[in-house]
Structures are given as structure tokens and as C-alpha cells.
């Protein structure tokens with residue numbers, strides 16, 4: 413068993429990236445849940461300078477496990493995700509990967525059901541404790557409690573994202589709206605462009621509430637996502653309101669505009685991810701008929 417660490421200056425070769433994505437797929441088939449989140453999956457082959465990859469080879473080229481750690485600017489501790497190939501579990505691969513990560517790294521578990529219980533036992537055996545929970549909430553778009561019509565105050569108008577016009581303004585309003593949110597607030601123009609290259613990118617589903625008299629000024633946004641694009645489930649991907657426009661009801665209004673859009677596309681179901689401690693958001697979504705479906709946990713070594 414060997415461990416290889418690649419920092420931002422030594423990105424993964426294309427065939428290594430493919431092995432990692434294959435391994436993640438095998439784990440998903442065995443566990444019923446993807447081990448890597450979207451940003452981590454996108455970073456596998458991207459050569460991102462803030463990302464370090466850790467590969468555990470059984471006997472090259474057989475990959476037994478993979479971990480990725482992402483550094484943030486400021487005081488935020490790095491976040492990590494790790495996965496062991498189903499046939500290599502309970503043989504110390506997970507522990508070896510974990511010991512190659514920075515001591516203060518926070519490790520995500522995206523598993524559900526029995527795999528979540530296994531991840532929890534692994535984390536606790538390694539001296540990690542759960543420190544943050546991300547809830548997946550969902551609702552039907554065809555049944556269930558109706559949602560009200562969107563109430564957009566008169567000084568605003570509604571339009572969709574325009575490629576080539578809104579990128580920088582959106583990155584700025586997103587950073588301001590999520591200043592206290594480690595991952596979402598750190599999104600750069602490059603991260604946005606990575607998403608714009610994905611098969612699911614659809615500016616028609618990226619709804620903006622802008623000043624009626626200055627339509628480049630974004631007051632609130634609701635980026636919806638349909639992945640796979642021919643599937644029947646939509647996602648409330650990101651909802652944000654500029655800090656100086658909060659308290660005017662724009663969050664609820666823009667959420668509703670997105671739900672209207674997803675329903676008009678003929679989708680049947682919608683999901684979203686929200687931090688447990690974001691009480692205002694959880695309450696807004698619960699009020700629009702969303703209920704809890706899954707919980708993702710982040711683990712950390714306590715001092």
C-alpha cells in the first residue's frame with residue numbers, strides 16, 4: 413500500500429483523475445450515495461491550486477482510496493472528503509488517508525443509511541466529532557401544500573442571468589450574501605465558469621431580481637439546477653439576497669419564482685441543501701412546504 417500526495421502544483425494526470433472518478437462511482441453503487449460533493453468532483457481533474465489530492469494505491473494502478481482537501485483563505489479550516497473502494501474497506505486505507513490530511517481538516521460525510529452509520533463509526537474511531545450538519549430538504553412540485561404567488565416589490569424587476577453580462581456582478585453579490593458561509597461565499601468567477609461548462613447549465617433557470625431602474629444591479633438571485641437535465645427533479649441550487657436588500661421579502665419571492673420556473677418545466681420534485689444553523693433559511697423553506705430528506709455531516713478533531 414502506498415500513499416501519494418499531490419498539491420496544487422502537481423495536478424492529477426488524466427488517467428489518475430479517471431481512476432478517482434471510477435472509484436467514486438463504485439462507492440456510490442455500493443453505498444447508494446455519492447462520496448464526493450459536486451465541488452470536490454469538479455476539482456478532481458481541474459488543477460485547482462487550493463486543492464491537494466491524496467491517493468492510496470493497493471498495487472499500482474489499483475486505486476484503493478482517495479482523499480481531497482481544499483484550503484480556504486482566512487481562518488477557515490480546510491475541508492476534506494475521502495472515499496475507500498468498496499473491496500478495500502476495513503483494511504486501514506481510510507485511516508491512512510486521514511492521517512495524510514492536515515490535523516485541522518474538516519471531513520465531510522455525504523453518505524446516507526448504512527453507509528452514513530459506517531462513516532460515523534469510522535470518524536469517531538479516528539477521534540473526530542460531528543461539528544456541522546447540512547440538511548437536504550425536498551418537496552413535490554405536483555402535490556403537497558401550494559406555495560403563494562411571488563410578491564416582488566415595485567422598485568424591482570425580474571430577469572434571467574445573461575452570459576457575458578452578469579458574471580462579475582453575481583460573484584460579488586454571492587460573496588456579500590454568503591460572507592459567513594465558508595464554501596458558497598468563496599466561489600470565484602473561475603468556479604462559476606466551471607459550472608457554466610456543465611451539461612446542466614441553463615441561464616433560463618438562473619433568476620435575478622434586479623433594480624427596475626438599474627438592471628445590472630442584482631438584489632437577489634435564485635440559481636436553479638436540473639441535473640441530469642432530462643431528469644424530473646430540480647434543485648434550489650443557491651438563493652441569495654444582497655445584504656443591503658435583506659428584510660424586504662426578496663428571499664421568499666425569489667425562491668417562489670424558482671419553484672414556479674421548475675414546475676413550468678414539467679418537473680415533479682425539488683430538493684435543496686441548507687445548513688442546520690441557518691435558521692432563517694430553514695424556516696423559509698419549511699414555510700414553502702419543504703421537509704427533511706437527508707443529513708450530511710462534517711467531522712472535526714476537537715482541541
Ligand SMILES: CC(C)(COP(=O)(O)OP(=O)(O)OC[C@H]1O[C@@H](n2cnc3c(N)ncnc32)[C@H](O)[C@@H]1OP(=O)(O)O)[C@@H](O)C(=O)NCCC(=O)NCCS
Nearest residue numbers: 447495496501502503504505506507521530531533534537
Ligand atoms: C468511511 C470509510 C472512508 C472508511 O474507510 P476504511 O478504509 O474502511 O476505514 P479503516 O479500515 O481505516 O477503518 C478504521 C476504523 O474505523 C472504524 N470503522 C470503519 N468502517 C467501519 C464500519 N463499517 N463499521 C464500524 N466501524 C468502522 C473501525 O474502528 C476501523 O478499525 P477496524 O477495522 O480495525 O475495526 C469508507 O467506508 C468509505 O469510503 N465510505 C464511503 C465514503 C464516506 O462515507 N466518506 C466519509 C468519511 S467521514
